[in-house]
Amino acid sequence: MQFSGRRQKIVRLTGDRQADLYPHSLQFYGQPPTENISLSEFETFAVDRLKLLKTVENLGVSYVKTSDQYATKLEGEFRKLNFSFRVETDEKSLDTEYDKRRKDHISHFILRLAYCQTEDLRRWFIQQEMDLFRYRFHILTKEPAHDFLKFNNLHYESISDEEKNTLKEELINSSYGFSAPKVEDHDFYKVPFQDALDLVRGRKVYLREGLAYIPHQEIVAIVLNDFRTRLSKALAITARSLPEVQSDERLQPLLNHLSHAYVGQDYSIQKNIGKISLEQIDPFSTKSYPLCMRHLHKALRENHHLRHGGRMQYGLFLKGIGLTLEQALQFWRSEFIKGKVDADKFDKTYAYSIRHSFGKEGKRTDYTPYSCMKIILSNPPSQGDHHVLDCRLPYTQQVLDLVKGMHYQLACQKYFELTHSVDDCGFSLNHPNQYFVESQRILNGGREIKTEVTQNETPQQILTNPAPKSATVPEENAAKTKGATKEAGCKRN
Numbered sequence: 001m002q003f004s005g006r007r008q009k010i011v012r013l014t015g016d017r018q019a020d021l022y023p024h025s026l027q028f029y030g031q032p033p034t035e036n037i038s039l040s041e042f043e044t045f046a047v048d049r050l051k052l053l054k055t056v057e058n059l060g061v062s063y064v065k066t067s068d069q070y071a072t073k074l075e076g077e078f079r080k081l082n083f084s085f086r087v088e089t090d091e092k093s094l095d096t097e098y099d100k101r102r103k104d105h106i107s108h109f110i111l112r113l114a115y116c117q118t119e120d121l122r123r124w125f126i127q128q129e130m131d132l133f134r135y136r137f138h139i140l141t142k143e144p145a146h147d148f149l150k151f152n153n154l155h156y157e158s159i160s161d162e163e164k165n166t167l168k169e170e171l172i173n174s175s176y177g178f179s180a181p182k183v184e185d186h187d188f189y190k191v192p193f194q195d196a197l198d199l200v201r202g203r204k205v206y207l208r209e210g211l212a213y214i215p216h217q218e219i220v221a222i223v224l225n226d227f228r229t230r231l232s233k234a235l236a237i238t239a240r241s242l243p244e245v246q247s248d249e250r251l252q253p254l255l256n257h258l259s260h261a262y263v264g265q266d267y268s269i270q271k272n273i274g275k276i277s278l279e280q281i282d283p284f285s286t287k288s289y290p291l292c293m294r295h296l297h298k299a300l301r302e303n304h305h306l307r308h309g310g311r312m313q314y315g316l317f318l319k320g321i322g323l324t325l326e327q328a329l330q331f332w333r334s335e336f337i338k339g340k341v342d343a344d345k346f347d348k349t350y351a352y353s354i355r356h357s358f359g360k361e362g363k364r365t366d367y368t369p370y371s372c373m374k375i376i377l378s379n380p381p382s383q384g385d386h387h388v389l390d391c392r393l394p395y396t397q398q399v400l401d402l403v404k405g406m407h408y409q410l411a412c413q414k415y416f417e418l419t420h421s422v423d424d425c426g427f428s429l430n431h432p433n434q435y436f437v438e439s440q441r442i443l444n445g446g447r448e449i450k451t452e453v454t455q456n457e458t459p460q461q462i463l464t465n466p467a468p469k470s471a472t473v474p475e476e477n478a479a480k481t482k483g484a485t486k487e488a489g490c491k492r493n
Contacts, residue, residue, distance in 0.1 A: 022101035024148050025084040026136045028227060029234075033106045039250060042110060046258055048081045049107035053128040058428050060131055061409040066138075074135055086139050113251075114258035116239040121259055123377055126231055133227055137220045145216075154223060156189040159213065164188060167206065167213065174206035175215050187216045195222055275322030278331055284321070288439035290412065290432045292375060293317050304339030308353070313370055315357055320369035320433040325358045371431045376408065 037045075055077045063070035078085040084100035108129070115125035140148065149156070164171070164183065171183050178186075196212040198221050199205045206213040214222065246252045276284070285297040296314040300306050306314065311332075318328060329351060336346050352361055359366030396418065402411040409429070416425050416435065420442050429435055 022098065022105065023151060024144070025086055025097070025101060026133070026140065026148055027101070027105060027108075028152050028230060029105065029108050030152075030230070032109050033102075037106065042251075043254055045103055045107040046110040046114070046254065048083075048103070049111050050258060052077060052081050052083060053111075053125075053132065056128050056131045056135075057430075061413060061428055061430075064405070064407060064410065065131065065134070071135070071139075085136055111258065112235060112238050113242070113245055114255045116235040116242060117259055120371075120374060122232070122235045122239075124373060125235070126228060127373065127377070129231060130224055130228055134220055134224060137223060142216070145219075149219075149223070154226065156191055156214075156219065156222065159188045159190055167208075170206045170208075171213060171215075174203070174213070175218075176204060178215065189214045189216070189219060189222075191222055195225060198225075278327055281318070281331070284436070287443060288436045290435040291415070293432050293436075300335055304335055304337075305341070311350075311353070312357065313375065315354060316367055316369040317432055317436075319358065319367075321436055325355065325360065328354050328358070369431070369433050372409065372412075373430070375432070 055074065059065075059070050059073055063073070075085065082096075082100055083104050084097060111125060115121040137145065137148075159167075168180060168183055171188060172178050172180060175183070190211045190213060193200055193207055193210055193212045196205060196214060199214060199218055200207065200212060204218060205215075246255065281297070285294050289297065293314060296306065296310050299310070300314070315328065315332070318331070323331065332350065332354060333343065333346050336350065337343050341350070355361045357367045396414075399411045399414050399418070402408075402414060412429055412435075413425065416429065416439070417423065420439065422442070425438065427434075427438065429438075
């Protein structure tokens with residue numbers, strides 16, 4: 001892709017040449033754009049794409065992704081930002097379809113440049129692009145979906161009618177919502193089970209001799225795995241060539257702005273240092289901690305120890321709510337020496353990592369608290385770890401259903417509303433420290449709170465806080481929740 005400081009006349013392709021460039025409304029983004037575009041168009045495309053991904057993220061934590069409300073609101077954003085999202089058939093729409101697909105193609109590659117720089121940025125970008133791709137694939141009808149798979153050389157073996165009849169009972173029992181007539185009317189594909197682990201884990205497919213039998217409507221899970229693999233590799237390649245792009249003084253400020261735009265608040269210690277005392281930690285843990293942090297605090301008090309993953313997650317959270325380095329060292333030392341660690345061993349083994357997290361050792365990196373997305377998607381707990389959701393706490397049936405459906409972020413949103421007696425919290429949770437700040441705001445009657453953090457304003461003020469969350473419920477407020485309480489299976493936050 002080449003850029004020009006002056007707006008140049010854009011060559012419009014027509015007829016078959018347009019069809020050759022963008023034959024489908026859905027793209028795998030295999031080839032980068034090669035045309036010249038103006039810097040003005042570069043910036044407009046990038047900002048609109050970022051707005052779209054932010055909407056995808058926010059809607060994903062406000063609605064179930066398969067719900068009608070989610071689809072309706074996302075379709076409205078597609079139309080508003082002028083992105084292609086379905087196959088258009090009327091002549092008037094076909095006239096503008098090329099421009100929409102071109103914008104979709106170019107804007108994706110622009111954001112690749114901005115979001116390839118760090119692991120967190122890549123993780124966020126991949127997740128939002130996957131959700132965007134899933135929605136677009138779901139709204140494709142059968143014939144366009146087959147055409148898309150064929151065009152991208154995604155060949156999945158469809159089982160014969162004879163084999164379908166032989167396995168009819170197994171396919172009915174293993175495929176949700178399928179009856180005998182429906183099995184006869186739908187295609188089923190055979191793929192190696194390791195390519196369909198998400199479906200296997202959800203018990204949505206029939207397994208036989210190492211093969212998963214997948215109904216056509218679930219094939220999107222397999223396509224998404226392919227899309228994720230390709231995008232992940234592409235971002236790694238882009239990152240290696242990034243220095244050359246950043247040497248262009250026209251692009252560097254814009255790319256830096258884009259790469260920081262999604263994160264909102266970073267809840268770093270500099271903004272609220274020394275705002276809490278050690279005596280406040282226990283009361284805060286029962287009133288304003290998200291469940292992931294409350295469970296870590298409880299495990300620390302009971303066992304007088306946390307393993308490295310838990311210490312990092314909880315330690316950075318405490319840093320974000322206002323604990324100073326001196327307070328953190330005192331807090332961890334006083335707790336560890338109640339167990340099997342004496343003061344000398346603590347100073348030799350554990351104090352360094354605490355100073356390191358505050359940017360006082362090693363590379364002097366001042367680490368920020370983990371977002372919900374990072375907690376959910378990375379650092380899986382192993383035996384002896386406590387950075388998991390506490391499965392002994394009461395769940396209302398409504399929240400339990402969200403947890404069972406693996407909608408952990410929606411469950412967190414509902415928990416906050418129930419335990420703080422609000423019908424609509426009015427914001428999207430994406431960070432444990434944000435949960436703490438908003439909880440304190442409500443508990444203090446809307447007054448300015450001790451640990452309040454000033455929102456970072458992004459250039460052009462195009463974005464608001466995003467959305468992932470962690471399921472939580474303060475113990476002393478649990479009685480306020482309505483409905484039967486049940487034991488929920490232990491799920492990682």
